[in-house]
Amino acid sequence: MRVVYRGLAAVAIVVAVAVTLVVVLPSEPDEVAAGPVTAPPAAPPSSGPAPTPTLSPTETAAPSPGVTLAPGYTAMEALYADPRVPRLTRAVKRMSLPAPSRKVVKDTRSGLAVPKLPKPWKTHGAAPFTTKQVLPRTRGTSLRGMFVTCPLPILEQQEPRDTALLAARWTLNHHPKGAKISWLASQPVKRGWMLVYRVTYGKRTSRAAVVVVDGGMSKPGLAFVTVPDSQRKQWRDMGRAVSGVRVLG
Incomplete structure (x- = not known):
């Protein structure tokens, strides 16, 4: 019996040592992957000054005019492929x-x-x-007129007219889902271009306009006004809004 007890004791000692070894072993590498994962930087950090923050998530740095956004597509090609924005004709x-x-x-x-x-x-x-004027809220709808300015939030093109077209398309982000454009007026202004258009979403409409003007800054300036049909009395203010856009003197 003493031989049996000695054998059992030896087995117990071996098991205890094995458990101790398991406890003190370091974590496996794949346990680290369960934590938050961050993307690697696109380029090595620069010793130069930090870049200037952009205006909003939609604003991007403006590359050279005609830059390709994706293989086979330029900014204007993407515009012409958008069914929400019709061609701007001489009519x-x-x-x-x-x-x-x-x-x-x-x-x-x-x-x-x-x-x-x-x-x-x-x-x-x-x-x-960067500036904003609004109409009072109307009961029963969250839509209301607004007149805003900001540095151009889209890609500048070689022609001011093309830049204004892209800007008008961008303003659909500030209209209800499913909104489409129909053109009302188009003309050059001093150092830029102006577009006036109707925005249709379901049975409702808004009147809107964009004016893109080179204000002497790193990007052209954008003035954008929109007024829903629930505040149609203020459609008369839109001409006054776009006629007075000028370079800050």
Whole structure:
């Protein structure tokens, strides 16, 4: 029996040593992968100054005009392939504009001055834009008129007209889902281009306009105004808004 007990004791000692070894072994490498994973940097860090923050998630650095966005597609080709934006033909005429307002709102980031619209318009928190004027909210809808400025948030093209087209397409991000454009007016302005258009979404519409002007900054400036049909009385203010967009002097 003593031989049996000695054998059992030896087995117990071996098992205890094995358990101790398992406990003190380091974690397997794949246990680390269960934590948060971050993407590697696209390029080695630079010793130069940090880049200037962009205006918003939609704003991108403007490469050379005509840059390819994806294999086989340029910014304009992507525009022409978008069914929400029709071709701008010669049938789209100019519109007469009223005299510009003397009261202005200054946007030092875009290098633009724009008209300060009369009541019921009022200034409002601008983010993610750099200036913003709005109409009061209307009961039963979240849509309301707004008039904003910012540095150009899309790719600048060689022709101001093409840049304005891309800007108008970008403004659909600020209209209800399913919105489509139909052109009302198109014309050059000093150091830029202006487009006026109707935005249709279901049975409702808005009037909108963009003015792209070179304000002498690193990017052209964009002025964008839109007014839904629930506030159609203020459609008359749109001519005043776009007529007064100018370079900040």
